[in-house]
Amino acid sequence: MAARAAVALPAPKARRPLAPGLAVGLSTLYLSVIVLLPLAALSWRAHGWDAITNDQAVSSLRLTVLASLVVALVNALAGTAIAWTLVRDRFPGQGIVNALVDLPFALPTIVAGLTLLALYGPRSPVGVNAAFTRWGILLALLFVTLPFVVRTVQPVLLELDREMEDAAASLGAGKVATFRRVILPNILPAILSGVALAFARAVGEFGAVVLISGNLPFKTEVVSVYVFGRIESGDPGGAAAASVVILAISFGVLLAIGGVRRLATRHDR
């Protein structure tokens, strides 16, 4: 109480909590050296539109975006279902399942790719061979993007007021109608922002895909692998040009997520 009273007084010359110059200056410097300077060099050195407009590049970009869209859609459904099961259902071992959802965040991507290849590769014990196919790419991308939608929807679902659902039910709404008209509008911003994160992650994924996709040009080569190939074959300028396209997509998705968040908080008020 004493502390609150002290704040209420017109403090003669309230000091700032921390020297602003120090925190702002150091963090700006750190971000500039670590993040901005390399990206500036990347944009500066990008040259050769051929690296983006040739058939192989266009094909890898198209495959990446299409696969990421499919992955985003599957995540919207599966992620919401998993979040629902974790929040509204009760079953033994739920705590373990909840922790398992974070596994793809913790597991190195190359290990993720290797485990998928072991079970669903050429020497699969269950007779499924997704190696060197587009199915393999989808599997790898679904693996690494699994937590995004679950972890954005779960907290919203937890805080959702059940009285609204009871009210809808008492007014004669069926289960489907209650979900569609009451629950879905509330969790939709969370689903969208999770989906956008999953999409952004899928577009840039490399480690999980590189082993299982086989990297066949025009067939299973995603854009990260295409860039990697350009670097290996001694064309850093072309690789940088393609990278700028990826950079633009990533930045666009980030801006979109910011937009969705603003929309969500406006709904709250």
Place this chain on the structure above:
Amino acid sequence: MIGKYALRFVALGYLAVLLVAPVSYVFWRTFEHGFGPAWDAVTAPDALHALKVTLILTAIAVPANTIFGVLCALAIVRYRFPGSGIVNAVVDLPLALSPVVVGLALLLLYGREGWLGGHRVVFALPGMVLATIFVSLPFVVREVVPVLREIGTEQEQAAATLGASAFQTFRRVTWPAIRWATAYGVVLTTARALGEFGAVSVVSGRITGETQSLTLYVQDRYQSFDEVGAYASAVVLALIAVATLILMTRLKPKEETR
């Protein structure tokens, strides 16, 4: 009723097929012929060296991103300055950016013809450190920012009015409030740093026994048809991931009930 069980079945089945089965199968394949071959594989000189490289990268990247992560969070939340929105966006960028692009950017900056070229940064440990710091940068910031927003500035101002210096205010008021969030961020940073593959792959030059981290070693073993070596090293990384996971679940409730 049937709907409830169907949904549970679909959700758990999805997790089992995509996540649990593949990871368990690799564990089983690793220890299929007992503990011996797996142990020999992970204690081979190149494997041990790769582990050492990974630990060095993590030991530098995590403290750097912890200290500057807290500073960045303070700068974003507590001060309005020109370009604060840009700082906020830049912090998120490594989350969305392809690691290959990160590696290439470093290559172009510090490589032979780069603006800061000439020193032994690329194809050596310093470049790998920079790559690891880049990709694991957002986690501490992202965990600390919401907590700082939530606690507000009342107590900090009170401390300042009562004559506490900036450092004392931070140590006695701000830090106790954000330390669990920081700890959680550190765990996430560590996991990301240990597992980085794409960016490190581009800048390292992948010189066996020199610039090969453990993730690069896994790929190298697999592509040399040494399945035991690949699976055993993958299991080492997976075990670290599981340990991280346990730490994460331990830290999370504390964060929520604080």
